[in-house]
Amino acid sequence: MTFENPDLAPLAVGDDVRQHVPVIDLGGLTGMRDPATVARVAGEIGDACRDWGFFQIVNHGVKKAHIDRVWEAVTAFFKMPRPEKRKLNRSRDNPWGFFDRELTKNQRDKKEIFDIGPGTDAAIVSDDPFSGATPWPASEPEFSKVMREHFCICEALSRTMLEAICLSLDLPKAHLAESFQPKHTSFMRINYYPVDDPLSDLADADHGDADLGIHHHSDAGAVTVLLQDDVSGLQVFKDSAWHVAQPIEGAFVINIGDMVQVWSNDEYRAALHRVVAMEEFERYSIPFFYNPSYKAQVAPLEFGTDRKRYRAINWGDFRRRRADGDYADVGKEVQISDYAVV
Numbered sequence: 001m002t003f004e005n006p007d008l009a010p011l012a013v014g015d016d017v018r019q020h021v022p023v024i025d026l027g028g029l030t031g032m033r034d035p036a037t038v039a040r041v042a043g044e045i046g047d048a049c050r051d052w053g054f055f056q057i058v059n060h061g062v063k064k065a066h067i068d069r070v071w072e073a074v075t076a077f078f079k080m081p082r083p084e085k086r087k088l089n090r091s092r093d094n095p096w097g098f099f100d101r102e103l104t105k106n107q108r109d110k111k112e113i114f115d116i117g118p119g120t121d122a123a124i125v126s127d128d129p130f131s132g133a134t135p136w137p138a139s140e141p142e143f144s145k146v147m148r149e150h151f152c153i154c155e156a157l158s159r160t161m162l163e164a165i166c167l168s169l170d171l172p173k174a175h176l177a178e179s180f181q182p183k184h185t186s187f188m189r190i191n192y193y194p195v196d197d198p199l200s201d202l203a204d205a206d207h208g209d210a211d212l213g214i215h216h217h218s219d220a221g222a223v224t225v226l227l228q229d230d231v232s233g234l235q236v237f238k239d240s241a242w243h244v245a246q247p248i249e250g251a252f253v254i255n256i257g258d259m260v261q262v263w264s265n266d267e268y269r270a271a272l273h274r275v276v277a278m279e280e281f282e283r284y285s286i287p288f289f290y291n292p293s294y295k296a297q298v299a300p301l302e303f304g305t306d307r308k309r310y311r312a313i314n315w316g317d318f319r320r321r322r323a324d325g326d327y328a329d330v331g332k333e334v335q336i337s338d339y340a341v342v
Contacts, residue, residue: 046168053271
């Protein structure tokens with residue numbers, strides 16, 4: 001059975017291991033320098049990308065003390081009064097900062113977010129519309145320090161994941177590195193899913209219902225590295241059902257985005273995922289979106305014998321059009337299917 005609206009699909013039940021998002025052991029700090037471990041990890045990641053588009057990584061070398069500091073800084077920020085957080089609101093001109101009325105698939109999500117851009121925290125003169133300055137809260141000085149450190153850690157993990165994906169496709173590990181030069185357009189987001197509606201303090205208008213934490217979608221970029229807390233909520237769509245990405249203490253959840261699906265010519269597919277609305281416990285998560293250079297041209301790679309299923313996509317144009325849908329109902333969001341060769 002297929003579902004025109006995946007949100008109407010059932011939740012998977014049962015204890016069959018095939019119903020669980022794969023968990024991959026990276027072998028610790030030295031694991032990715034050991035040829036045997038590299039080959040094993042690349043093979044397991046290839047299987048996970050082919051079957052799920054999602055997996056979790058453990059034994060990744062990120063210290064527990066760092067993760068603990070991250071959660072302390074995040075919870076302190078979102079405990080700030082909402083009027084204070086809204087002073088840091090992002091905009092179409094500067095996409096970094098706070099936001100509490102984001103749309104996914106043109107439907108409002110029940111969440112608050114804080115987006116952190118790459119590079120320095122000074123405003124940058126650039127043709128790239130994603131080069132504004134992140135508006136850090138003056139009352140929480142530790143927040144910017146800890147989150148910048150986490151940004152760098154996720155950036156390094158993302159490169160490692162992309163290299164493993166290349167190896168899993170029998171390509172040199174640095175095959176896609178040029179697409180992220182001279183400057184990638186990655187960013188980090190902090191999600192806060194409150195029990196009450198984030199707009200419940202605003203009585204001046206009808207904001208409509210927010211019935212999911214995040215509505216179903218695939219990520220636009222290359223690789224997403226997600227740290228989630230211990231509250232369940234993330235679900236992955238596979239085999240006409242939703243599967244829970246069960247929280248594992250200290251693990252990172254990895255999923256591939258639309259650009260890897262295009263590069264792999266559909267051998268690897270970016271999975272739909274969503275977050276249910278919080279009704280009893282609040283929840284936090286921190287995705288890092290590893291994205292190509294703004295001017296990168298993304299097209300199926302030269303491997304295999306299948307005809308190319310997509311024409312070239314300019315990443316900057318795709319990113320801009322996808323981001324526009326976060327702010328207002330602009331009709332159908334841009335998708336890689338719009339570039340399919342029929």
